[in-house]
Amino acid sequence: MTKREAERDRASVAPIGPIDASKTPRFAGPASFARLPRLDQVPHADVVVAGVPFDSGVSYRPGARFGPTHVREASRLLRPYNPALDVSPFDIAQVADAGDIAVNPFNIHEAIETIEAAAVELIKNDTALVTIGGDHTIALPLLRAAAQKHGPVALVHFDAHLDTWDTYFGAEYTHGTPFRRAVEEGILDTEALSHVGTRGPLYGKKDLEDDRRFGFGIVTSSDIYYQGVREVVDKLRQRLGNRPVYVSIDIDVLDPAHAPGTGTPEAGGMTSRELLEILRGFRGLNLIGADVVEVAPAYDHAEITGVAAAHVAYDLVSLLAMRHEERAG
Template identity: 40%
Template sequence: MWSLCRTFSRSVVSAGGLFSLQTRTFPTPLCRSQIHPPVRSSSGTRFNVPPSAEFVARVSGIPTMNKLPHQETAEGLDAAFIGVPIDTGTSNRPGARFGPRQIRVESAMLRSFNSGTRAAPYESLVVADIGDVNVNLYDLKDTCTRIREAYRKVLSAGCIPLTMGGDHTIAYPILQAVAERHGPVGLVHVDAHADTSDVVLGERIGHGTPFRRCVEEGLLDCSRVVQIGLRGSGYSADSYAWSRAQGFRVVQVEECWFRSLAPLMEEVRAQMAGGPVYLSFDIDALDPGFAPGTGTPEIAGLTPIQGVEIIRGCRGLNLVGCDLVEVSPPYDTSGNTALTGANLLFEMLCVLPNVKYL
């Protein structure tokens, strides 16, 4: 467990090129006894802050997300990173069960502040890594039950889940728990695929069906659903007719080519109208040239820059949960797909409600 239970001064480079020490101090990750429950003073100054690589080697320690403390439950947390290591819902390449583990390893590169937006999530929210859902790799339906029950507990603690998948099946039971707490939610769905199939190989639950099931159960506010980056060949001339018929806004990838997506996200923010929103990001939304480690790659996808624009464009939304799914490390031994996923999850943390910007 974490042993660096002390504070340090953050080193900075002065105008003359010499190192000096700021007067403010930042806590390193707290001991487990200190974070369960976390100390949350009225001034809001006690948070879990990832250790700086200036003082702690990235390759050292237990690989939690962003080297945050591990906590058994979501009690006392504002947000939590959670792994759901399954790939039993996949239709092509397996391997996403290893996604959460590899994302955590690659997240050692992440730092505490967002230099692009000046977001300071670790000065705003109490965040920890609460480990993985105990999934059943032999029974997908049982796994969905386990996921739903686990997320009910997280949400009942008033904690916003940031999920590392796992294949996209997991969005269905997560949204069951989310809608149970918040009612039908808006959805920002970033993906190469609509994931609205009805039955695949005789099964109604899999990574190609979650959002069809969500609509059937009334989990989504269909007037506040947008799907971005859809592409690829299909089984009919219009693969997205069902989505449009439900009232979803469908943004096919051709509408995104060679463009900034910041204007699109202005429209999406208006569409979401202040209600609760869930963000679901399949890594295969990105072109496989950037993210080859995924189960169902499709060419001509979004760039990482556009992915970041979409997430940063969610700032100001009432986000009640986020996921990053379908990272399959065996298909990218460089680790870069998982590294991209880790960075996108950090961007999601930075746009949660109540995160301050410096």
């Protein structure tokens, strides 16, 4: 069977969607993302959600290793129709939960290699991946996997911090260094790199100088406040063009009022509404993958952060499902 014949055959099979909430209450049953089927329960997947319970790269508060489970629990209330994007993502693409990528918590180099190999396997056969962390260290191996498939990718990085520092306590691989390593490895398209939502004190002005040298443009949280979502989206879309785009979201891009459950909170951040509206403005872009990281449930009273992260992941899945439908159509 040729690849085109296989695609036609898959398109003729209706996707398997989430558990019916009218038959099984949302607080019952397995806690897969959005109560979707597991990857081993479907014949193929167009979009997969995977967890990476790893936080050995953090520099302050640990706990993001429990993020994937927390976000899955918070996703129980997600429903199959996304009115903001006018799409039923689970009807137009087969979406499945791939479970967690098990990594060595005591060896960061081995963990990075394991994540990269698992991501390469998951995204073969035109499958897109949304990853739930875990700390931001995991972005580097995920970008390596994306670049193997698509070549150097454009990056939109939502974060309170730059994450382009060189080392921390002499360590080259931490949650504050992934994008410097990615630039050095040539896996990012340096004509289309953007930080969004940055704020707070830095170690020195050289941090910003290094960042510009790597090719990053910066949209601060203050820029979002003064310019508004629409202007920010327009600027990002102009910068990204038709390039393959990877979106990496540290949940601390949100103000601690909207995301207290994270390892390195900073005052003055975005609202969850602003983040979701910016993501929805990416409709039609060549989105190829995404991650949502740094959810630390130990600090997340009332599940505020988990709910925000679940909705962010849901919109990312919706955008990737729409992209799949466009390519298949």
